[in-house]
Amino acid sequence: MDDDSPAQRPPAEERPSRPRGRRTAALLLDAAVEEFTAHGYHDARIARIAERAGTSYGTFYLYFTDKTDVLWEALEPTRTGLADVLRTLGPLTPGPEGRAELEAWVRRFCDHQQRHMPMFRALVEAQAAAEDIARNGVEMLGEYRRILAARIRESDAIGIDPNLAALVIYATLERTNFTYYYGSLVASYREIVTVLTEFVHRSLFGAPAASAA
Numbered sequence: 001m002d003d004d005s006p007a008q009r010p011p012a013e014e015r016p017s018r019p020r021g022r023r024t025a026a027l028l029l030d031a032a033v034e035e036f037t038a039h040g041y042h043d044a045r046i047a048r049i050a051e052r053a054g055t056s057y058g059t060f061y062l063y064f065t066d067k068t069d070v071l072w073e074a075l076e077p078t079r080t081g082l083a084d085v086l087r088t089l090g091p092l093t094p095g096p097e098g099r100a101e102l103e104a105w106v107r108r109f110c111d112h113q114q115r116h117m118p119m120f121r122a123l124v125e126a127q128a129a130a131e132d133i134a135r136n137g138v139e140m141l142g143e144y145r146r147i148l149a150a151r152i153r154e155s156d157a158i159g160i161d162p163n164l165a166a167l168v169i170y171a172t173l174e175r176t177n178f179t180y181y182y183g184s185l186v187a188s189y190r191e192i193v194t195v196l197t198e199f200v201h202r203s204l205f206g207a208p209a210a211s212a213a
Contacts, residue, residue, distance in 0.1 A: 025063050027053040032074040037118040041071060041125035068130040075123060078116040079140055085112050086147040092155035094205040103197040106173070110193055113177035121178070144170055157204040169200055 031052035064070040126133040148166035
């Protein structure tokens with residue numbers, strides 16, 4: 001049998017819902033996180049997910065359609081966790097106090113990205129291979145953009161479109177974390193956080209006024 005072949009997944013209301021069924025689903029999701037973290041999307045195997053969960057290959061298909069289905073479900077804590085981090089962004093203000101608040105938020109964002117980077121990478125790989133995951137990923141990015149844009153709109157940002165600014169800021173933060181995690185940036189974690197903070201703050205409020213001599 002093809003390891004990644006799709007099967008008809010029962011509707012949610014027909015899936016096993018007794019305590020034992022819920023435990024099996026949880027074990028499969030935990031196993032999927034381990035598998036995608038270790039092997040990425042392309043090299044992950046359903047057979048190994050089932051083995052890690054201590055269940056059978058056939059049992060997997062009682063809960064999930066295929067590899068992309070279990071990936072999206074396994075990503076739930078990662079996706080919602082990042083949305084929660086984005087919502088912790090306080091009022092954006094110019095000046096040293098505003099910059100300090102922003103830096104604390106940038107660190108929270110980076111901490112989350114670094115902890116969950118293998119799963120985010122699996123998502124990126126899946127988006128190139130599965131139309132439904134690509135569509136879900138676009139919706140996820142749209143949610144993140146809306147959260148950031150709302151904060152920017154409430155700020156005193158200088159002549160900047162909140163939606164475009166939110167997209168650019170998120171993309172810069174996400175890509176910088178990706179390249180740092182996989183060793184393409186020769187810098188300390190502290191330097192990464194500092195530079196990202198400076199980029200976001202200056203993008204919104206401009207360079208700080210030069211102090212008088």
